[in-house]
Amino acid sequence: MGGEISTLIDFELELLAFLQKQKQPVAYPISRNDGGLTTEIAAPEGTRYVAVFSYAPGRAVNENLDGIKSYRLGEALAKIHQTLDEFKSHFTRPALNSDYLLDWSIQAITPLYQHRESDINYLQKQVDQIKRQLEELKLPLSAPAYGICVGDVHSGNAHFTEQNEPTLFDFDQCGYGWRAFDIAKFLHAATRMKIDFTVKNAITQTLF
Numbered sequence: 084m085g086g087e088i089s090t091l092i093d094f095e096l097e098l099l100a101f102l103q104k105q106k107q108p109v110a111y112p113i114s115r116n117d118g119g120l121t122t123e124i125a126a127p128e129g130t131r132y133v134a135v136f137s138y139a140p141g142r143a144v145n146e147n148l149d150g151i152k153s154y155r156l157g158e159a160l161a162k163i164h165q166t167l168d169e170f171k172s173h174f175t176r177p178a179l180n181s182d183y184l185l186d187w188s189i190q191a192i193t194p195l196y197q198h199r200e201s202d203i204n205y206l207q208k209q210v211d212q213i214k215r216q217l218e219e220l221k222l223p224l225s226a227p228a229y230g231i232c233v234g235d236v237h238s239g240n241a242h243f244t245e246q247n248e249p250t251l252f253d254f255d256q257c258g259y260g261w262r263a264f265d266i267a268k269f270l271h272a273a274t275r276m277k278i279d280f281t282v283k284n285a286i287t288q289t290l291f
Contacts, residue, residue, distance in 0.1 A: 090175060103137075110251070144243055157287065234257045234264070
């Protein structure tokens with residue numbers, strides 16, 4: 084298990100170091116004196132991994148996102164997507180596909196809700212329907228529609244300067260998938276934060 088977790092972390096840190104070299108606006112890992120990016124710590128629950136990151140200037144705006152910042156966030160995300168088309172790694176991440184997002188999720192929660200069989204059956208029907216719809220769409224598995232996604236883009240995972248320049252962080256959900264996933268994740272978080280409709284849509288103007 085420890086080796087698997089380490090591989091996931093190594094992919095993320097290698098990706099962020101690559102983006103920093105390409106002058107993309109991300110909080111990047113700072114290497115140790117020996118060149119390593121992580122330090123193992125013996126914690127009560129087992130081995131934990133620590134990394135030090137550069138400071139992201141500015142502050143998170145969360146529900147106070149406005150149209151200009153939304154547009155700038157989308158612009159930065161689009162450039163990151165384009166840059167990551169050239170990224171290669173020796174490490175792996177789970178693909179953000181229906182197996183990972185749907186099947187694994189329903190398998191994880193089913194044992195916890197055996198007393199709510201009707202609810203689990205309802206969720207399973209929704210999973211099956213979504214998978215059928217995805218198959219019917221016949222989405223491409225190549226750039227620009229498909230590639231590495233940041234995984235958790237929203238106004239709480241970026242700092243904005245007074246000039247509305249964003250720096251992105253929190254890439255621990257990154258992986259290969261359809262880039263629409265990043266848009267969906269942003270819209271989901273923005274809806275939860277009750278961000279205005281026109282502000283939410285500003286991000287898509289830079290991506291489509």
